[in-house]
Amino acid sequence: MKKQPLFPYDWIVLPILGTAVVILFWVILSSTVSKDLPDPAKTWEESRLYIFEPFADRGMQDKGILSLLGLSLLTVAKGYFLALLIGVPLGFALGLSDAFAKMFDPIIQVLRPVSPLAWLPLGVILFFGTGKDANPWGALFTIALCSMWPTVLNTAVGVRAVPQDYLNVARVLKLSKWKTLWKILVPATLPYMFTGFRISLGIAWLAIVAAEMLTGTAGVGGFLWSEYNAGNNSRIILCIAAIGLVGFVLDKLMGLAEAQFKTA
Amino acid sequence: MSDFLIITDLAKRFPSPKGPVAVVKDFNLSIKKGEFITLIGHSGCGKSTVLAMVAGLSDASEGNIIMAGKELSGAGPDRGVVFQSPCLLPWMTAKQNVMLGVDQVYYTASSIERNQIAEYYLSKVGLGDAMHKYPAELSQGMRQRCGIARAFALNPKMLLLDEPFGMLDSLTKFELQEVLLDLWRKDRKTALMVTHDVDEAIFLSDRVVMMTDGPEANVGEIVEVHFPRPRNRKQIMEDPEYYRLKDELIGFLEERAHKKHHDSIAPTTPAAPAADTEGPAAPLQTTVTT
Numbered sequence: 110m111k112k113q114p115l116f117p118y119d120w121i122v123l124p125i126l127g128t129a130v131v132i133l134f135w136v137i138l139s140s141t142v143s144k145d146l147p148d149p150a151k152t153w154e155e156s157r158l159y160i161f162e163p164f165a166d167r168g169m170q171d172k173g174i175l176s177l178l179g180l181s182l183l184t185v186a187k188g189y190f191l192a193l194l195i196g197v198p199l200g201f202a203l204g205l206s207d208a209f210a211k212m213f214d215p216i217i218q219v220l221r222p223v224s225p226l227a228w229l230p231l232g233v234i235l236f237f238g239t240g241k242d243a244n245p246w247g248a249l250f251t252i253a254l255c256s257m258w259p260t261v262l263n264t265a266v267g268v269r270a271v272p273q274d275y276l277n278v279a280r281v282l283k284l285s286k287w288k289t290l291w292k293i294l295v296p297a298t299l300p301y302m303f304t305g306f307r308i309s310l311g312i313a314w315l316a317i318v319a320a321e322m323l324t325g326t327a328g329v330g331g332f333l334w335s336e337y338n339a340g341n342n343s344r345i346i347l348c349i350a351a352i353g354l355v356g357f358v359l360d361k362l363m364g365l366a367e368a369q370f371k372t373a
Numbered sequence: 374m375s376d377f378l379i380i381t382d383l384a385k386r387f388p389s390p391k392g393p394v395a396v397v398k399d400f401n402l403s404i405k406k407g408e409f410i411t412l413i414g415h416s417g418c419g420k421s422t423v424l425a426m427v428a429g430l431s432d433a434s435e436g437n438i439i440m441a442g443k444e445l446s447g448a449g450p451d452r453g454v455v456f457q458s459p460c461l462l463p464w465m466t467a468k469q470n471v472m473l474g475v476d477q478v479y480y481t482a483s484s485i486e487r488n489q490i491a492e493y494y495l496s497k498v499g500l501g502d503a504m505h506k507y508p509a510e511l512s513q514g515m516r517q518r519c520g521i522a523r524a525f526a527l528n529p530k531m532l533l534l535d536e537p538f539g540m541l542d543s544l545t546k547f548e549l550q551e552v553l554l555d556l557w558r559k560d561r562k563t564a565l566m567v568t569h570d571v572d573e574a575i576f577l578s579d580r581v582v583m584m585t586d587g588p589e590a591n592v593g594e595i596v597e598v599h600f601p602r603p604r605n606r607k608q609i610m611e612d613p614e615y616y617r618l619k620d621e622l623i624g625f626l627e628e629r630a631h632k633k634h635h636d637s638i639a640p641t642t643p644a645a646p647a648a649d650t651e652g653p654a655a656p657l658q659t660t661v662t663t
């Protein structure tokens with residue numbers, strides 16, 4: 110159902126208006142109470158270089174914004190992939206076996222709300238044995254662990270929600286376990302899985318920034334932290350904007366993929 | 374005389390807050406090979422429950438079911454089931470839905486042969502042009518046709534149908550009844566079909582089995598239908614015998630189906646055990662069974 114427009118071009122006029130209000134608020138804030146907060150003009154002036162030379166490489170952390178985002182996305186992709194690889198089978202096991210669900214549901218419910226910031230030190234400790242790689246591995250571990258839960262839980266819910274009718278079809282045809290899984294359970298669960306994938310990706314993106322900040326790994330989060338330490342406050346705002354935009358785009362892309370399965 | 378399917382003292386209990394309730398009890402029925410039986414009774418009496426037990430989708434609490442000399446355990450493609458809602462898998466086309474079963478039953482056949490089998494039954498039910506469509510793109514009637522094709526394509530020993538035409542308009546229903554009879558006659562399947570449509574029961578069956586009301590529902594009366602086959606709907610409707618049969622069925626459903634359980638409406642009153650045998654003998658005596 111499409112809503113009536115409030116006035117012509119409201120879909121573009123209103124968002125611009127909203128953004129203007131936020132920027133106005135920012136200007137007022139930076140010129141009154143928070144003198145250390147750079148105003149929009151100063152932010153732009155000091156960040157320009159990173160946007161106009163997006164792939165520049167001036168040092169370990171000091172890179173163009175797209176290079177930084179690329180590094181972060183790469184880590185997220187690895188961690189997220191790991192999360193799906195573990196999360197989907199785990200979700201199926203939880204959904205299919207009552208015993209398994211009873212065994213692991215309580216511990217999952219307890220581990221799930223733990224923040225990435227809390228997991229990270231443990232992740233690094235786990236990989237101390239690897240020497241100087243402990244930090245990136247710890248970051249990967251944290252991303253995978255934190256972003257896994259929505260996939261696990263949504264998959265489990267989806268498996269439980271497979272209509273009995275479909276399972277009866279499998280029983281009448283005497284489909285093997287394997288065929289039932291691939292021909293019936295997986296397709297019937299896909300819409301739920303994709304909802305999980307989407308939420309998981311959002312969490313993975315949240316976790317990467319925290320992980321990079323703590324470990325000092327190169328990427329947009331690491332850059333944000335080093336600029337904070339160097340007192341370059343403008344670029345913190347640049348990073349926030351970049352992180353937000355990328356998160357938004359990722360969510361939209363996953364939303365599109367999800368919609369594909371919803372209609373099927 | 375060889376009975377193909379023998380149901381003996383079948384009972385099904387479901388747990389309820391007040392302890393287990395026997396929805397079906399002491400259900401006895403024998404079906405000959407090639408016979409078309411319809412099961413008729415009030416909504417909620419336990420028709421689907423009986424059918425699900427024959428299909429092997431639900432375990433019997435008591436009694437047993439013997440098909441072709443062997444006791445049944447679990448579901449299998451030797452009994453093709455047509456469900457009330459066609460239950461097609463929405464992520465597969467009509468043909469893929471049929472192929473799922475064909476691949477399973479004819480696993481030794483070549484892929485060309487299997488495709489031919491699926492296409493044969495799909496065109497038989499009138500889906501020749503729509504077999505590559507997804508269920509969402511098919512009408513209710515077309516989906517039910519596909520469900521019928523899927524069941525027949527398994528080449529089952531027996532067909533089980535649970536109100537397959539319940540949700541269709543009467544024109545589509547008439548047409549699909551003919552399709553069903555046509556396929557059934559060709560392959561001489563034994564068929565057990567649940568319905569609560571009296572006309573449908575008479576038109577299709579060799580025998581109409583009437584179930585009493587639940588709980589503890591079982592076979593009340595059985596009426597034999599002797600119209601010659603292939604049947605012509607118009608001819609049958611003009612036969613006075615048709616109205617006699619119809620009266621009998623409706624008479625049973627309206628009066629005699631409840632006779633065992635006058636007091637079952639008030640669940641708190643303990644059921645009077647005497648009422649079980651006391652009911653007046655059915656005045657219009659037909660082929661009453663056990």
Ligand SMILES: Nc1ncnc2c1ncn2[C@@H]1O[C@H](COP(=O)(O)OP(=O)(O)OP(=O)(O)O)[C@@H](O)[C@H]1O
Pocket residue numbers: 387388396414415416417418419420421422423569587
């Ligand atoms: N899984 C279940 N658990 C508990 N009670 C059940 C269950 N399945 C069916 N029943 C009960 O068994 C009775 C018979 O149900 P059934 O579905 O067999 O009826 P039916 O004769 O097929 O009715 P309809 O014509 O409406 O399809 C009903 O009273 C129903 O509430």
Ligand SMILES: [Mg+2]
Pocket residue numbers: 420421422535
């Ligand atoms: Mg039913």
